[in-house]
Amino acid sequence: MNFVKYELDKKKIFLVDMSRERTRPFSELAQKALHTFLDQGKRILLINNRSWWSAWMMCHDCGHIPQCDHCDISIAWHKDMHWSFFGICHICKTQYEAKTLCSSCHTENVSLYGMGNQQLQNKLEAEFGVKSLLVESSVANSAKKISQLDHHLSTQNPQVLVWTSLLGNSCEIWRPDLIIVISADSLLHSPHYSASWNNFCFLDWLISWYECEHVILQSYDVEDTSIISACWHDLTGMKKRELKRRQDLNYPPFTEMCLLLYKHEIEENLFWTTHKLYQELLYLRDKYEMNDLEIYATPPLVYKIYGKYRYHIVLKWGGLRNFMEAAYSKLRIAQRGFKIDREPQSL
Ligand SMILES: [Zn+2]
Numbered sequence: 039m040n041f042v043k044y045e046l047d048k049k050k051i052f053l054v055d056m057s058r059e060r061t062r063p064f065s066e067l068a069q070k071a072l073h074t075f076l077d078q079g080k081r082i083l084l085i086n087n088r089s090w091w092s093a094w095m096m097c098h099d100c101g102h103i104p105q106c107d108h109c110d111i112s113i114a115w116h117k118d119m120h121w122s123f124f125g126i127c128h129i130c131k132t133q134y135e136a137k138t139l140c141s142s143c144h145t146e147n148v149s150l151y152g153m154g155n156q157q158l159q160n161k162l163e164a165e166f167g168v169k170s171l172l173v174e175s176s177v178a179n180s181a182k183k184i185s186q187l188d189h190h191l192s193t194q195n196p197q198v199l200v201w202t203s204l205l206g207n208s209c210e211i212w213r214p215d216l217i218i219v220i221s222a223d224s225l226l227h228s229p230h231y232s233a234s235w236n237n238f239c240f241l242d243w244l245i246s247w248y249e250c251e252h253v254i255l256q257s258y259d260v261e262d263t264s265i266i267s268a269c270w271h272d273l274t275g276m277k278k279r280e281l282k283r284r285q286d287l288n289y290p291p292f293t294e295m296c297l298l299l300y301k302h303e304i305e306e307n308l309f310w311t312t313h314k315l316y317q318e319l320l321y322l323r324d325k326y327e328m329n330d331l332e333i334y335a336t337p338p339l340v341y342k343i344y345g346k347y348r349y350h351i352v353l354k355w356g357g358l359r360n361f362m363e364a365a366y367s368k369l370r371i372a373q374r375g376f377k378i379d380r381e382p383q384s385l
């Protein structure tokens with residue numbers, strides 16, 4: 039068996055190790071549960087945080103992944119209302135024609151990866167004979183839209199909802215009998231220093247919010263502390279471990295951080311401007327003898343957005359506020375075009 043069962047009061051939580059599963063996106067356990075619950079006319083909530091058909095395309099011959107011309111991210115692939123493919127950049131929204139050939143080596147050996155909600159719905163209909171309702175942030179991002187959604191749920195009463203993990207506490211009207219999280223570790227892959235904590239909060243909320251007795255969590259990282267703590271509803275233990283981790287790695291609340299971001303269309307200008315300020319900050323630190331102050335320059339996770347290259351200067355220290363007051367006025371950081379984030383959440 040590729041899963042561990044946790045029991046909390048009446049709830050049964052099944053944590054499935056996807057690295058040992060042969061089927062995607064549904065594990066063997068999830069497939070069995072889907073058949074059983076659908077046959078019994080019960081309601082199923084599926085959580086998948088990819089809102090397209092496929093997250094990226096890759097060539098098997100040369101490994102090329104088509105990227106947006108203006109941003110450093112792979113093009114996602116959708117199907118339009120006439121069921122034809124097109125590509126889109128989820129940052130700048132530039133659209134691209136569907137490709138059947140690799141644009142690098144011109145072979146036909148290309149495939150789509152990263153199952154999005156459109157594809158998931160298609161699979162549910164083809165393999166389980168059920169039409170599902172897709173609820174993404176765009177249909178629930180205002181009070182009016184949430185009330186329309188609630189009305190739709192109470193009148194249509196769909197048997198299966200496909201949800202993105204970004205949605206919060208709507209849909210109180212519609213209570214599921216089974217929850218399946220396609221990837222319980224998807225929130226862990228963000229550059230957020232509290233990614234683990236956020237993942238715990240989301241899973242813990244999901245498990246405890248609904249009076250749903252059956253929850254299946256699928257994960258490639260079944261040893262992860264945020265996932266196991268959520269299975270045990272262990273808020274105290276998770277808090278303790280998260281604080282210890284942040285203390286060891288010197289993250290807030292044990293230190294103060296500041297992030298300076300510079301953007302430019304020309305890479306040379308980007309490097310020159312960032313390097314100059316970096317050197318000046320180092321000089322100021324040595325002058326004030328603030329030896330514990332950490333300063334480093336690093337590119338962000340997405341290096342180019344909307345055609346502009348980006349670079350960060352990160353500052354970390356318990357007494358950072360005093361240093362930054364001096365740095366702002368002496369080095370005119372904002373006037374030089376740097377965006378200042380005094381409480382950065384992600385790196
Ligand atoms: Zn783009």
Ligand SMILES: [Zn+2]
Nearest residue numbers: 097100140143
């Ligand atoms: Zn290729």
